[in-house]
Each structure stands twice: as structure tokens, then as C-alpha cells.
Amino acid sequence: MSDAADILRLGETLEGRCLCGAVRITLTGAEKQIDVCHCSMCAQWGGAMYAGLESESAQVEGEDAITTYQSSDWAERAFCSQCGSNLWYRFKPTGNRTFLAGLFDLPKGFGIKQQIFVDEKPDWYDLAQESPMKSGEEIVAEAIAAGFSFD
Ligand SMILES: [Zn+2]
Numbered sequence: 156m157s158d159a160a161d162i163l164r165l166g167e168t169l170e171g172r173c174l175c176g177a178v179r180i181t182l183t184g185a186e187k188q189i190d191v192c193h194c195s196m197c198a199q200w201g202g203a204m205y206a207g208l209e210s211e212s213a214q215v216e217g218e219d220a221i222t223t224y225q226s227s228d229w230a231e232r233a234f235c236s237q238c239g240s241n242l243w244y245r246f247k248p249t250g251n252r253t254f255l256a257g258l259f260d261l262p263k264g265f266g267i268k269q270q271i272f273v274d275e276k277p278d279w280y281d282l283a284q285e286s287p288m289k290s291g292e293e294i295v296a297e298a299i300a301a302g303f304s305f306d
């Protein structure tokens with residue numbers, strides 16, 4: 156895990172919205188790195204890899220249009236009930252939430268934080284950027300070392 160001081164954050168707030176605009180999201184202190192997950196659940200959810208953005212805080216408007224789905228004992232995924240845009244992935248043990256990078260008009264200069272569940276990545280694509288690659292086993296081991304349990 157990287158030191159908090161090492162994380163590059165965006166100075167300005169980021170405004171995002173779903174396709175229909177019923178849900179609006181404002182991120183403060185967004186990391187300038189995208190978290191990529193290649194697991195089979197993310198692919199089923201969104202068509203291919205998940206690209207998530209983490210921030211210090213998030214303000215979400217349009218709660219009435221949001222449906223959350225418990226995709227496992229430890230995770231929740233949310234989408235707009237009107238247009239179907241996926242919105243976020245929340246890791247319940249920490250409450251940490253990442254938002255779909257595609258909801259935001261990102262300025263240039265973002266990088267990839269890490270690619271996880273690389274062992275589940277389909278073989279029809281690869282990301283060319285250099286970035287840390289971790290298997291599902293490595294990610295689960297990291298989480299367990301940090302004190303989480305998946306039982
Ligand atoms: Zn919508």
C-alpha cells in the first residue's frame with residue numbers, strides 16, 4: 156500500500172454525472188490515478204475491466220435514482236435506475252468507494268494506480284501502460300494482512 160503522502164491528488168473538484176444526468180457526483184481530492192480491476196464480476200457488471208477513481212470525499216446528488224446491489228458479502232455496486240450507468244463500487248469492510256472514471260471529464264495527466272485480478276483478465280486486451288499488476292490471490296492476501304476477513 157502506498158503512503159498517503161505519495162498520492163497525487165487533483166487540486167480542483169471533479170464533477171461527474173450518469174448518462175441521463177439524474178445522478179451527479181462531485182469529488183474533492185480525487186487521486187490522479189485510476190484503479191483497474193480485471194475480475195470476472197467487474198466484467199459481467201460493466202462489459203470489461205472496471206476503471207475506478209478514489210477521492211478524499213464525494214458528494215452524491217440524485218439518491219432517488221440510485222439502486223445499490225450487494226454483489227458479495229463485502230461489496231456493494233451502484234447504478235442509475237433511469238439510464239443504467241454504473242456509478243460506484245464500495246468495499247464494505249472499509250466503506251471505501253471508487254467511482255467509475257468514465258463518469259467524469261478527466262483532465263490530462265492521470266495514470267494507472269494498479270491493475271488487479273490480472274489472472275482473471277480476458278486475453279483479448281492488454282493495457283500498454285506500465286503499472287503494478289496483482290493477481291486475485293495477491294489482492295486477497297493484502298486485504299487479509301490489513302485485517303479483513305472474507306469468510
Ligand atoms: Zn442516469
Ligand SMILES: [Zn+2]
Pocket residue numbers: 192193194195196197198205272
Ligand atoms: Zn473486479
